[in-house]
Amino acid sequence: MGLIGRKEAFLRVLVILIMVLTACLVGFDAQTKLLFYSIVRKATFRDMNALIVLVWIDSAAAVYNLLQLFRGYVLPGSKEDLTSNYKYLAWSLFLLDQAAVYIVFAANSAAVQASMFAVTGESSLQWMKLCNRFTRFCMQIAGALLCGYFASIFMAVISAMSAYNLFRFYSSKQFLLLKGK
Known part of the structure; x- marks a missing residue:
């Protein structure tokens, strides 16, 4: 299977699907209402900069996880074959996973x-309340944000797996050894 385990691969696929779902729910959400008998107002995610940023970041995080999934199948060897030459790769993967979790959250x-x-x-x-007029729009955004938080939790689990893959290179016996007199 390469450098990526089945659990990590499953979680990455799940995160990709949830991130794409979140980006699509936010990006394609729109609702049009007639206000004051003559003014037509359309609510979209472009009305709020935070939602625009959310769509871009969730899309980038989905691509990142897809690249990490392919990385697991491209690099030769298995976890048992890893030597100290892969410590730098493990550090970079750990730091990238950490950054992705924090940015998405x-x-x-x-x-x-x-x-x-x-x-x-x-x-x-x-500023007036908008969700009392655009209820379907707001409910869909709320569902998308909930999906985004689930993706963040799953990415935190992936980051913990990445931390385990990194710190298993360091022996606890050598780390805890005290200097002799």
Whole structure:
């Protein structure tokens, strides 16, 4: 199977599917309403910058996980065949997985924070509530954000697997040895 285990491959495929679902739910969500009897207003994800960033980051994270999935099948050998030559690769994969988790989680959190203004409004800035008029739009965005958080959790598990693959190169016996007198 290469350098990637079946559990990690399954999780990466699951994350790819959830990320694509999240990006599609946000990107293709739109609702048109007639306001004040003559004004037509269309709500899309482009109305909020945080949702635009979320679509791009989720798409990039899906591509990243797809590349990592292919990396597991392209590199020769198995986990048992790894030597110290792969320590640098393991470090880079660990750091990239960590960065991907944090960036996806941050993008989802920023989108949730920005979406709360659509739910509650902001009277001091004279922003009106939008979710009482565009309920289907807001419910679909909420579902997409929930999917994004599930993807973040699965990516954190993948990152933990990556950490295990990295730190198994370092012997705990040598790490905990005290200097002799």
